Amino acid sequence: MLRVKTPRNARVKRELEKRAPKLVENGKKTLILHGTKTSAVLNSVLKELYHLKKGSAVKFSRKNENIKPFESGGETSLEFFSLKTDCSVFVYGSHSKKRPDNLVIGRTYDHHIYDLVEVGVENFRPMESFTYDKKLAPLIGSKPLIAFIGEGFENVEELKHLKEVLIDLLRGEVVENLNLVGLDRVYVCTAISSNRVFLSHCGLRLKKSGTKVPRMELVEMGPSMDLVVRRHRLPNDGLRKEAMKTVRDQPKKKMKNVSQDAVQGKIGKIYMPDQKVGDVALPYKAKGLKRERREAKLKNDDSKHASKKQKENST
Known part of the structure; x- marks a missing residue:
């Protein structure tokens, strides 16, 4: 069993x-492995698959003795x-007398065999056996077109x-839109x-x-091969259901007091409460109030001066 890792910090958690x-899958990386024994043909196949991807x-590059995908x-x-x-x-290559030049192609879900x-x-x-104009060679990392021919x-x-x-x-990276000029390679699979x-x-x-x-014209530039199906194993029902989970489209909540019009578009109704003008705070002080306060201040100053003079005279 694989050890379950718990994140110790934010960086590990993000990784x-x-x-x-993920519900929306991104581009899938491919792992290419060698078995205990491989042939020259198989080494060339794995090498060119790595070059294409x-x-x-x-x-x-090392041999792996413990990997046997179809065995428990x-x-x-x-x-x-x-x-x-x-x-x-993953692509696993092995060679034996019973199964010569054998390739096992598989997928994983949550890093378990699917x-x-x-x-x-x-x-x-x-590729070396094909002759073509090198200007037509596809760019590394370009999005390929895949054609399946046959019933x-x-x-x-x-x-x-x-x-x-x-x-x-x-297929490489998953994209929604693709420029036709960017198409420079095609994989043709014929049954x-x-x-x-x-x-x-x-190309x-x-x-x-x-x-x-x-x-469009196709120029064969290799590699090319015949793939003979020997064995295959489908995923079990429980793992398939878990891998095929999708998010249900939630119905949009109905917005109150909003309607659509063909001419004006989106129309909304706004309800305003009754405004009490007398209780509304004024944003600024009126000049009349300032004048009254100024006059009151002058009267207070005059009364203070008069009281001081009376005290002085009394002394």
């Missing part, structure tokens, strides 16, 4: 709040690394699950059969079409 599950990925107790180290690196998507998809890599072609992504359960995982793996998907990475070239919408 833990950033890593906590540079800036939002963490790659471990084999995900403890994986959850620990996910917590330390704050990554909610779901898993195991695929085999076949017909891999790295299998809607009908076959394994491919539907793989589609969800690939979207979280490849060849019920358990095989062809994945390719293409996007915009050309004139005579209309406002430009004509």
